[in-house]
Amino acid sequence: MHELNAIIIIAYRDVLKLMRDRGRILISLIFPLIFIGVLGGSLQSNLSSGVGFDFLTFTFWGVIGQTLFSSTASGVISLIADRETDFAQEIFISPISRYSIIIGKILGESLVSMVQLIGIIVFGFILQIPMTIPQLISMLPFFLIICLLGGAFGVLVLANLSDQRSANQVFPFIIFPQFFLAGVFNPIHVLPFYLDILSKITPMRYAIDLIRGIYYAGKPEYAKTVLEPVAFNLTVIGIMFIVFVALGTFLFVKKERNR
Numbered sequence: 001m002h003e004l005n006a007i008i009i010i011a012y013r014d015v016l017k018l019m020r021d022r023g024r025i026l027i028s029l030i031f032p033l034i035f036i037g038v039l040g041g042s043l044q045s046n047l048s049s050g051v052g053f054d055f056l057t058f059t060f061w062g063v064i065g066q067t068l069f070s071s072t073a074s075g076v077i078s079l080i081a082d083r084e085t086d087f088a089q090e091i092f093i094s095p096i097s098r099y100s101i102i103i104g105k106i107l108g109e110s111l112v113s114m115v116q117l118i119g120i121i122v123f124g125f126i127l128q129i130p131m132t133i134p135q136l137i138s139m140l141p142f143f144l145i146i147c148l149l150g151g152a153f154g155v156l157v158l159a160n161l162s163d164q165r166s167a168n169q170v171f172p173f174i175i176f177p178q179f180f181l182a183g184v185f186n187p188i189h190v191l192p193f194y195l196d197i198l199s200k201i202t203p204m205r206y207a208i209d210l211i212r213g214i215y216y217a218g219k220p221e222y223a224k225t226v227l228e229p230v231a232f233n234l235t236v237i238g239i240m241f242i243v244f245v246a247l248g249t250f251l252f253v254k255k256e257r258n259r
Contacts, residue, residue, distance in 0.1 A: 003096060003097055003100045006096040006097075006100045006101075006104060007100050007103050007104040007107065008104070009104070010100075010101060010104025010105060010107075010108055011104050011105075011107040011108035011111060012108070013108065014075065014105070014108030014109055014111070014112050015108060015111050015112055015115065018112045018115060018116075052221065052224050053221035053224050053225055054221075056127065056129070057129050057130065058187075058212075058225055059184070059185055060124055060127070060129050061208075061211055061212050061215050062182075062183065062184040062185060062208050062212070063120070063184060064117065064120060064143075064211060065146055065182075065184070065204070065207045065208035065210070065211045065212070066178075066179060066182070066184045066204060066207075066208060067113070067116065067117065067120060068113045068114075068117065068143055068146040068147050068150060068207070069146055069147075069149060069150035069153070069203070069204050069207045069208075070150060070175050070178075070204070071109070071112065071113040071116060071150070072106070072109045072110050072112075072113045072147045072148075072150035072151045072154060073150040073151065073153045073154035073157070073171075073175065074154065074171060074175075075105070075108070075109030075112055075113070075151075075154065076102075076105050076106060076109050076150075076151050076154030076155055076158060077154045077157055077158050077161070077167050077171055078167075079101070079105050079158055080158060080161055080162075080163060080164050080166075080167050081164045081167075098249070098252065098253040099249055099253065102155055102245075102248075102249050102252060105151070106148065106151035106152070106154075106155065106245075107151075109147070109151055109154070110144060110147035110148060110150075110151055113147045113150070114143060114144070114147065117143065121136065131215075135215075139211070139214055139215070142210060142211060142214050143211070145210070145234070145237060146207040146210065146211060146237075148241060149203060149206075149207055149237050149240060149241055149244075150203075150207070152240065152241045152244035152245045152248065153203050153240075153244055155244060155245055155248035155249060155252065156244040156247060156248035156251075157170070157171065157174060157248075158248065158252060159247070159248040159249070159250075159251035159252040159255065160251065175204075177198075177202075178202045178203070178204040178205070179204075181195065181198050181199040181202045181204075181205065182199065182202050182204035182205040182207070182208050182209075183199075183205065183208060183209070183227070184204075184208060187224070187225070188205075188227070189224075189227065203240055203244075205227075206228075206233045206236045206237050206240070207237065209226060209227045209228055209233050210230060210233040210234065210237065212225055212226050213226045213228070213229065213230040213233060214230060217230070
């Protein structure tokens with residue numbers, strides 16, 4: 001019960017920090033909206049007639065997957081900076097398990113990403129993206145799964161970084177190439193063999209393909225927009241989550257014990 005309370009408090013703190021930081025909320029919405037409105041809109045006008053599906057809708061769901069994944073991952077990595085701040089210092093010297101810190105951080109940043117998702121969904125309705133409230137509710141478990149994968153990926157990256165400066169330098173280098181290798185903005189059914197290999201080891205690919213697979217299920221555009229069956233993506237995500245959390249937490253705890 002003591003560890004469970006710690007997990008809940010850490011998760012609650014992350015959500016509370018978001019609610020108090022209007023600048024972060026604004027920034028977290030600006031980039032997805034730019035990607036959807038500007039990039040998705042321009043591709044829509046130039047390519048939709050040739051590819052056989054609505055490019056704006058395709059980009060919208062890609063950006064949702066990318067946002068949930070990368071927002072949760074970057075939030076978990078921020079634990080490096082938290083280690084040097086007041087409240088987080090108390091967490092690290094308190095008699096709670098480092099595993100509880102990691103679980104609480106993943107849960108908290110997953111909830112933060114879900115809150116940020118609300119603004120993107122509202123923007124999607126403004127753009128008249130075909131979707132319904134019941135459909136979105138049915139997709140909530142899959143949104144959470146993507147968040148958990150992003151959090152697990154963040155744990156693995158976190159375990160191999162020593163300070164905030166390293167995180168600021170390394171994380172963009174790790175995350176931005178995934179935007180294109182995962183097909184956030186572009187179909188990736190046909191890639192050169194070397195890019196295909198890189199794409200298949202990119203965690204974000206399976207998160208984005210999962211959410212598109214759920215959305216396009218039963219639609220004529222399915223074959224042109226989805227790479228793998230939902231069951232396959234869920235299996236890969238499950239394996240990655242276990243490996244990332246187990247290895248990342250082990251390395252993180254080992255590093256903390258050596259501090």
